[in-house]
Amino acid sequence: GQNIDQPTEMTATEGAIVQINCTYQTSGFNGLFWYQQHAGEAPTFLSYNVLDGLEEKGRFSSFLSRSKGYSYLLLKELQMKDSASYLCAVLDSNYQLIWGAGTKLIIKP
Amino acid sequence: IAGITQAPTSQILAAGRRMTLRCTQDMRHNAMYWYRQDLGLGLRLIHYSNTAGTTGKGEVPDGYSVSRANTDDFPLTLASAVPSQTSVYFCASSDRRDRETGELFFGEGSRLTVL
Numbered sequence: 001g002q003n004i005d006q007p008t009e010m011t012a013t014e015g016a017i018v019q020i021n022c023t024y025q026t027s028g029f030n031g032l033f034w035y036q037q038h039a040g041e042a043p044t045f046l047s048y049n050v051l052d053g054l055e056e057k058g059r060f061s062s063f064l065s066r067s068k069g070y071s072y073l074l075l076k077e078l079q080m081k082d083s084a085s086y087l088c089a090v091l092d093s094n095y096q097l098i099w100g101a102g103t104k105l106i107i108k109p
Numbered sequence: 110i111a112g113i114t115q116a117p118t119s120q121i122l123a124a125g126r127r128m129t130l131r132c133t134q135d136m137r138h139n140a141m142y143w144y145r146q147d148l149g150l151g152l153r154l155i156h157y158s159n160t161a162g163t164t165g166k167g168e169v170p171d172g173y174s175v176s177r178a179n180t181d182d183f184p185l186t187l188a189s190a191v192p193s194q195t196s197v198y199f200c201a202s203s204d205r206r207d208r209e210t211g212e213l214f215f216g217e218g219s220r221l222t223v224l
Contacts, residue, residue: 004151033212033213035213041217041218042199042215042217043215045212045214048212087151089152096154097213098151099151099152099153100151101151
């Protein structure tokens with residue numbers, strides 16, 4: 001079966017750095033997405049990786065290793081507004097998105 | 110309007126009733142999707158439409174139906190609601206080029222409670 005694994009919850013301190021990991025086992029791979037979802041709101045797109053390596057976008061970076069079935073989202077200079085759930089999703093060989101359950105990130109002052 | 114609009118935002122209904130969740134987008138995206146989101150589970154695809162006039166079944170289609178009469182609208186119907194359909198429902202759209210999904214744009218969600 002297809003599976004996306006992410007930690008259920010993480011806690012970090014304002015101003016610090018946090019890394020959210022995602023491992024996947026899917027039937028094929030056509031890209032990996034990270035979305036942010038604040039409580040009670042819709043998910044919003046953060047990043048897309050299809051090649052190995054690091055993609056940087058401001059305070060957020062996303063890394064992909066296809067050989068290891070692994071990605072991480074790195075958040076720097078954490079702000080209170082970064083408290084949210086972070087969803088990892090993989091596009092499989094049928095171009096269907098497979099979603100992880102999400103990681104709830106709690107930022108403490 | 111700009112983006113995707115869902116209605117209603119929240120609804121409580123009795124089991125056995127028929128319910129239609131509405132979804133409208135103004136971005137001229139060809140692909141549209143309906144997901145449900147339950148605590149502890151990832152988003153699960155109910156139905157999708159790659160272009161107006163076509164629809165397909167997702168991971169959890171039973172008990173739901175959709176139609177895509179035009180580019181903008183993609184309603185989701187529960188013919189006879191059951192308590193297990195209590196969930197938050199998200200409509201999404203994407204500019205699907207070739208076979209790539211592309212970035213998804215989500216509506217604000219419809220919280221449905223079936224008693």
